[in-house]
Amino acid sequence: MTSANQEPAKVVFNGISKSFGRKGESLRVLEDINLEVQDGEFICLLGPSGCGKSTLLNIVAGFEESDAGSVTIDGEIVAGPNPQRVFVFQEYGIFPWASVWDNVALGLRHLSEQERAKIVEATISMVGLSGFEAAYPMELSGGMKQRVEVARALAVSPDVIYMDEPFGALDSLTRLGMRAEIVRIWQQEKKTILFVTHDVDESIQLADRIVVLTERPGRIADIVEVGLEHPRDLGSGEYGAIKNRLYDLLGVAHTI
Amino acid sequence: MTWVFIAMIVLAAAGVKLQDSLRDSLRPLVAPLCVAMIGVGLWGLAVIWTGSRVFPGPLQTCLGLAELIESERLWGDIIASLFRVTWGFFLAASVGIPLGLVVGWNMRVFTAMNPIIQGLRPISPIAWIPIAILWFGIGDGAGIFLIFLSAFFPIAVGTTAAVRNISLVHQRSAENFGLAGLELFRRVVFPAAMPQIITSLRIALGVAWLVIVAAEMVGMDSGLGYLINDARNAGSRYDLVVATMVVIGMIGIVLDLLIRQLERFDEVRWGYEKR
Ligand SMILES: Nc1ncnc2c1ncn2[C@@H]1O[C@H](COP(=O)(O)OP(=O)(O)O)[C@@H](O)[C@H]1O
Numbered sequence: 001m002t003s004a005n006q007e008p009a010k011v012v013f014n015g016i017s018k019s020f021g022r023k024g025e026s027l028r029v030l031e032d033i034n035l036e037v038q039d040g041e042f043i044c045l046l047g048p049s050g051c052g053k054s055t056l057l058n059i060v061a062g063f064e065e066s067d068a069g070s071v072t073i074d075g076e077i078v079a080g081p082n083p084q085r086v087f088v089f090q091e092y093g094i095f096p097w098a099s100v101w102d103n104v105a106l107g108l109r110h111l112s113e114q115e116r117a118k119i120v121e122a123t124i125s126m127v128g129l130s131g132f133e134a135a136y137p138m139e140l141s142g143g144m145k146q147r148v149e150v151a152r153a154l155a156v157s158p159d160v161i162y163m164d165e166p167f168g169a170l171d172s173l174t175r176l177g178m179r180a181e182i183v184r185i186w187q188q189e190k191k192t193i194l195f196v197t198h199d200v201d202e203s204i205q206l207a208d209r210i211v212v213l214t215e216r217p218g219r220i221a222d223i224v225e226v227g228l229e230h231p232r233d234l235g236s237g238e239y240g241a242i243k244n245r246l247y248d249l250l251g252v253a254h255t256i
Numbered sequence: 257m258t259w260v261f262i263a264m265i266v267l268a269a270a271g272v273k274l275q276d277s278l279r280d281s282l283r284p285l286v287a288p289l290c291v292a293m294i295g296v297g298l299w300g301l302a303v304i305w306t307g308s309r310v311f312p313g314p315l316q317t318c319l320g321l322a323e324l325i326e327s328e329r330l331w332g333d334i335i336a337s338l339f340r341v342t343w344g345f346f347l348a349a350s351v352g353i354p355l356g357l358v359v360g361w362n363m364r365v366f367t368a369m370n371p372i373i374q375g376l377r378p379i380s381p382i383a384w385i386p387i388a389i390l391w392f393g394i395g396d397g398a399g400i401f402l403i404f405l406s407a408f409f410p411i412a413v414g415t416t417a418a419v420r421n422i423s424l425v426h427q428r429s430a431e432n433f434g435l436a437g438l439e440l441f442r443r444v445v446f447p448a449a450m451p452q453i454i455t456s457l458r459i460a461l462g463v464a465w466l467v468i469v470a471a472e473m474v475g476m477d478s479g480l481g482y483l484i485n486d487a488r489n490a491g492s493r494y495d496l497v498v499a500t501m502v503v504i505g506m507i508g509i510v511l512d513l514l515i516r517q518l519e520r521f522d523e524v525r526w527g528y529e530k531r
């Protein structure tokens with residue numbers, strides 16, 4: 001994949017491979033993943049369940065090590081997690097023992113009280129949770145919890161945001177709302193986003209480019225440019241064409 | 257008298273049957289009360305029918321309780337027992353919680369310490385009584401030491417398990433936002449483990465209350481356990497023995513109610529609701 005962009009890529013995957021040892025056997029999960037992500041790009045990693053999407057994202061985020069290959073961000077090899085690159089988990093990574101306010105303030109410990117308050121307030125309002133600052137996650141719906149987690153990530157102004165099926169546990173209506181929200185925030189903040197999903201529609205609604213992974217062991221089947229303006233018309237012909245193309249790549253019939 | 261107890265049982269049985277017609281708010285109160293009444297009735301009948309001269313019935317026990325309450329002794333013994341339990345328990349918590357946090361978090365420390373803790377844990381605190389007396393003599397010191405031992409293991413082991421149960425996403429969140437050292441403990445490890453720590457405190461306090469009575473029966477000259485022994489030795493006053501047992505039970509309930517208040521804080525409620 002060559003990009004028309006002349007700038008050096010923000011995130012580069014260099015031949016990432018990974019196996020897990022299980023009961024003496026080795027399970028090949030990822031094979032030779034190469035990818036260049038531009039600064040400010042919204043990338044979806046799309047693939048069937050169990051193909052290694054989470055493993056790949058965890059390696060890129062520095063939570064797990066690859067067997068071969070490396071990841072560089074701004075030319076530096078990733079050796080571990082970093083507050084400049086925040087991970088949004090599917091299963092609620094926010095802390096249930098802390099209020100919404102304290103959760104969002106987590107990454108701002110080095111700032112003065114005043115600065116911190118300003119950022120926390122602005123971020124909470126950006127994700128539409130004003131008025132819930134004192135609430136505990138237990139008192140919030142799934143969608144609101146995920147907003148808190150997004151706010152916690154945005155508060156530190158990260159360069160890159162990793163999202164691993166962040167809306168997977170939400171009902172379909174909330175999920176649609178959250179997608180619109182994340183696109184709005186992305187357009188406003190210009191972050192680089194790596195978003196894992198197994199949902200074809202989700203990837204077309206969100207991404208600039210969709211990286212389609214094969215069944216395990218995960219390899220890149222192809223990279224699909226979406227090239228539609230936001231807000232996207234889910235009924236348009238282009239949308240349907242991309243959808244068909246993705247289904248073909250995933251090896252799934254698009255008529256039932 | 258026989259008829260009084262029979263009437264009690266019949267009445268209570270009727271109460272159990274009738275409770276459906278009661279308001280919802282009363283039901284959780286009425287049912288246990290009826291069951292208790294049936295138990296007391298059966299107890300009274302059993303004492304009458306077996307013709308026991310030593311074993312007290314409900315009425316003698318109530319009179320014994322009144323006698324105890326009037327005597328200055330009871331309060332002194334209650335305070336003696338509570339004093340030992342309080343100090344032993346606080347010492348155990350202040351050593352057990354930090355130790356459990358470190359052992360649970362640090363794999364190396366865990367590998368080194370866990371076998372020793374697991375090896376000492378199954379030794380009943382009662383078995384330590386001779387050593388406690390040898391080291392501390394008859395008195396509060398030995399009691400506090402024994403309560404420390406009884407409470408320490410549930411707290412340390414419970415805290416260790418709590419830390420090892422911290423979910424991976426929370427560990428990774430902490431790592432992602434650069435938390436380390438004391439801050440990591442204060443903001444993540446400790447609060448994440450807190451609900452389970454409170455549960456282990458509850459268990460530990462229960463065990464402590466069990467052990468103090470036994471310890472006082474064997475190796476001390478005050479406290480509720482000693483009171484039981486004394487009542488038996490001083491002329492087989494089994495009415496006072498059973499009355500003291502009732503007091504022990506009630507204080508146990510109050511202690512548990514008190515420590516359960518910890519579960520109501522906003523910072524830990526997440527650990528108990530929805531399981
Ligand atoms: N820590 C691990 N140990 C062993 N096997 C693992 C581990 N993590 C993931 N796997 C296996 O690797 C495969 C890919 O997992 P994952 O990356 O979670 O897939 P996805 O996110 O695409 O559903 C699965 O078959 C899973 O069972």
Ligand SMILES: [Mg+2]
Binds near residue numbers: 053055
């Ligand atoms: Mg996954």
